[in-house]
Structure formats: structure tokens, C-alpha cells
Amino acid sequence: MSEYIKSLMAEVKAKNPSEPEFHQAVEEVADSLDLVLERHPEYRSARMLERMIEPERVLMFRVPWMDDQGKIQVNRGFRIEMNSAIGPYKGGLRFHPSVNLGILKFLAFEQVFKNSLTTLPMGGGKGGSDFDPKGKSDNEVMRFCQSFMTELQRHIGPETDVPAGDIGVGGREIGFLFGQYKRLRNEFTGVLTGKGLNWGGSLIRPEATGYGAVYFAAEMLATRNETLDGRICLVSGSGNVAQYTVEKINALGGKAVTLSDSGGYIYDQAGITDEKLAFVMELKNLRRGRIKEYADKFPNVVYTATDASAGFNPLWNHKAECAFPSATQNEINAKDAQNLLENGVYVVSEGANMPTVLDGVKHFLDAGILYGPAKAANAGGVAVSGLEMTQNSMRLPWTREEVDNRLKQIMHDIHETCMTMAERFETPGNYVNGANIGGFLKVADAMMDQGLV
Numbered sequence: 001m002s003e004y005i006k007s008l009m010a011e012v013k014a015k016n017p018s019e020p021e022f023h024q025a026v027e028e029v030a031d032s033l034d035l036v037l038e039r040h041p042e043y044r045s046a047r048m049l050e051r052m053i054e055p056e057r058v059l060m061f062r063v064p065w066m067d068d069q070g071k072i073q074v075n076r077g078f079r080i081e082m083n084s085a086i087g088p089y090k091g092g093l094r095f096h097p098s099v100n101l102g103i104l105k106f107l108a109f110e111q112v113f114k115n116s117l118t119t120l121p122m123g124g125g126k127g128g129s130d131f132d133p134k135g136k137s138d139n140e141v142m143r144f145c146q147s148f149m150t151e152l153q154r155h156i157g158p159e160t161d162v163p164a165g166d167i168g169v170g171g172r173e174i175g176f177l178f179g180q181y182k183r184l185r186n187e188f189t190g191v192l193t194g195k196g197l198n199w200g201g202s203l204i205r206p207e208a209t210g211y212g213a214v215y216f217a218a219e220m221l222a223t224r225n226e227t228l229d230g231r232i233c234l235v236s237g238s239g240n241v242a243q244y245t246v247e248k249i250n251a252l253g254g255k256a257v258t259l260s261d262s263g264g265y266i267y268d269q270a271g272i273t274d275e276k277l278a279f280v281m282e283l284k285n286l287r288r289g290r291i292k293e294y295a296d297k298f299p300n301v302v303y304t305a306t307d308a309s310a311g312f313n314p315l316w317n318h319k320a321e322c323a324f325p326s327a328t329q330n331e332i333n334a335k336d337a338q339n340l341l342e343n344g345v346y347v348v349s350e351g352a353n354m355p356t357v358l359d360g361v362k363h364f365l366d367a368g369i370l371y372g373p374a375k376a377a378n379a380g381g382v383a384v385s386g387l388e389m390t391q392n393s394m395r396l397p398w399t400r401e402e403v404d405n406r407l408k409q410i411m412h413d414i415h416e417t418c419m420t421m422a423e424r425f426e427t428p429g430n431y432v433n434g435a436n437i438g439g440f441l442k443v444a445d446a447m448m449d450q451g452l453v
């Protein structure tokens, strides 16, 4: 790490205290850009990285709502409008009790580079709340979403800022949010993506992040003339991303053997077939139950409860060739990364955002495995959100096949960009550098063109 990046990081930490996830995301990008900034002093003198680190706008607001017992509840709402150099702010909303400013800033920062990589005209943003939809009734979730949107609607719009889902925000929440936006603004527009199919949503949007992460893994394997056929895959999480990751792994002939939630994980050596996956989808999307029930339902499945004191996650300690972390940030620590490598994993395609700690990333890079970082590997979700925006503007929906083909092409192009950029900046095969540099250059050049704004 150069002296310049070291002093930049010291400043980031001093200016943004108590935001470790944000520091981590910035450090990873800054590290990748060292050689770019050396070769292109114009970016450095324009203080490009310093400007990208500072959000264009941060919104924080009170979200009061009433629960089913008539008690008043108060949550905190956020929207980080990070960068609009190449398009309207775009990025999901997360509802989870762990949500805070630092986590959303890390997600918004990542989103800028990811959106740039998709080849579509989208800036970066992220938002959400510390509201926990788990255990709440549909009516409580609706009242919360209505209150949240009552404030957010002033700041967003189809040409300004277009939110989508993330952890805790799925079809149900997007519906409530969209309904309230339409009611307050008296306009039916593509202000949110991930909408229902009957009211402006795109086919393949629910599938897009998981499918995309598997397409990216297939692209990486193709560089070694290999495919996913017959590969054993570890998948974490059991929400939107994990479910469609498993579906696509099955379609390409692989075998997924794990799924998890915050309570624990299941190991099914026989493989999570499409029939078993249908059970998971019903369990998680309709009944909103726990993954433990999978082990009660099917024979020869081992359920292991989460043990926070263990220092590692046993899910990552099974024999396999591929890993698809699809739950949350920092779910693979340095020990987990070592366990994965020792168990034979040589393909990691990140469905979750920043699921691997920096030391874990280093283990993967040192081992020379096919490591697809989140910005590249999970960009399929936002890419199809971009395609949803296009269809909304045209007022014309595309077929499933048309959207899926475009998704596949976009994942192919992202892979190509990563490879080319890694090669150009002297680290061939390093997808982390490739993604960070590819994402940076497009945004930086747009910012140069637009002057000091």
C-alpha cells in the first residue's frame, strides 16, 4: 500500500469513526487503485477518490409507526445518495436491526462501482432502516413501509433515485412502498424496481442476483475449460439470493449441499434438489419459517445451530469445489477462508455484498483460486433492475427469455471487463482489482467531464 493510500485511509477513518464496514470497503478499492493513480496522475490531482468516498447526499429520518397492540414504535430511516455521475442513484433498501449509517455507506460505495460495471446508466445509492420485519404481521410491515415512504418520497423519483430490495425487503415490502409513493405523488412511475409483474415489474428480477452469481462462476470456470456440472457447492443464506443461486446451480448440473439463516445451517449431502428447494421457497417466502424445518422434513440432513463463540462457521468446512456466500457481510472470516481452501474449494462467487473479510480475500488471492468479488459476481440483480427501468420507460415488457439472455450477456461482459482491467494493470486473474478498476474508470471519467460538482 502506497503512502498516499495509507494517508487517505487514515483520513477516512478519522472522518468516519465507528464505521468499520465503510473503512473496509474503501480500503479494498483504494488498494486496487494504487497503480491506476500512479499511471494517471490526473485522477489524483482531481482528487477523484476523495470525492467518490464522500456521499453526494445523506438522508436520515424518523419513521414512527403503530404496532398491532396500538403501541408507538420509532425506527430510523436512511438513504445514501452516493454518486450520480453516470445515472440516477440506484441501489436497494435493507430492513434489518443491524442497519446503521456505516453499513449503508459501505453498501452505497460498493454500489457505485458495481452499477458502473453493469454497462447500464445507473449511479449508486443505498438505504434502509433498523426496522426488523421478522415476527411482524403483514399489517405492521405495511404501516411501517407507508411511514418510511412518506418521508422518502420527497427525495426519490424515476429520474433521480430508484430504490430496490435487499435484506428484509422483498416483493411484499416493495408493494407497500410503491403503493404509498403512488398515493402521495399521484403518479405511476418506475420509482422502484423489483415490482410485481402486474404493475411494472420485470420477469427474472427475483432470480437475477442468484442466477447472475452462478453465471459469473460459470464464466470463471470457462477460463479453465471447466463447467459447473457435477460440482459440489456450498451456499449460505436462504433468502432471495440463496434460493435462486441453488435453482441455477441445479440447472447447470451442480449440487448445492448447504443453506442457512441466522439461527443455523443445514447440510444435505444428497443435494438440495428442485423439489426440496420448492419447500424452502414456501418455508421462507410464505410461511416465513426457520431453515431448521428443512432438517425435520427431509431424511439424512444435519442441522447445526449458530455458535457465535466458535470463531468460524462450520458451513464453510465441508468438502466442496464452489462456494456462494449469499447471506450477509463478513460471513467468511480469515479462518473460514482457510477452511474453504483446505476443503478443496477453488471457485468463490459472492452473491452477498462484501461477505469476505479483507484477510480472507487475501487468502483467496494468494491461493490463486477463481474468486469473483461481490461487485462483479452479484451485479446481476441491479443489472436486471436497470432492465426493469428500461421496460418501464418503454412501457413494454420483455419476455423471460429476452431478459435472461440480456442478464447472461451482462455477466459475460462484466467478467470480460474484470479480466481485461486486471491484465492491463499487471495483476492478471485478479478479479478484485479488475472489478474495482473497471468500475472506477467509467465513473471517474464521467466526473472529469462534468467538472467540479
Ligand code: NDP
Binding pocket: 165, 166, 167, 168, 169, 170, 209, 237, 238, 239, 240, 241, 242, 260, 261, 262, 263, 326, 327, 328, 329, 351, 352, 353, 378, 379, 381, 382
Ligand atoms: P434476504 O432477506 O432475502 O435473505 C437474507 C438471508 O441471509 C436470510 O437467510 C437471513 O437469515 C440471512 N442473514 C441475513 N443477515 C444475517 C446475519 N447477520 N447472520 C446470519 N444470517 C443472516 O436477503 P437477500 O437474499 O436479498 O440478500 C442477501 C445478500 O445478498 C445481502 O448481502 C444483500 O446485500 C446481497 N444482495 C442482494 C441483492 C438482491 O437483489 N436481493 C442484490 C445484490 C446483493 P435470517 O432470515 O435468519 O435473518
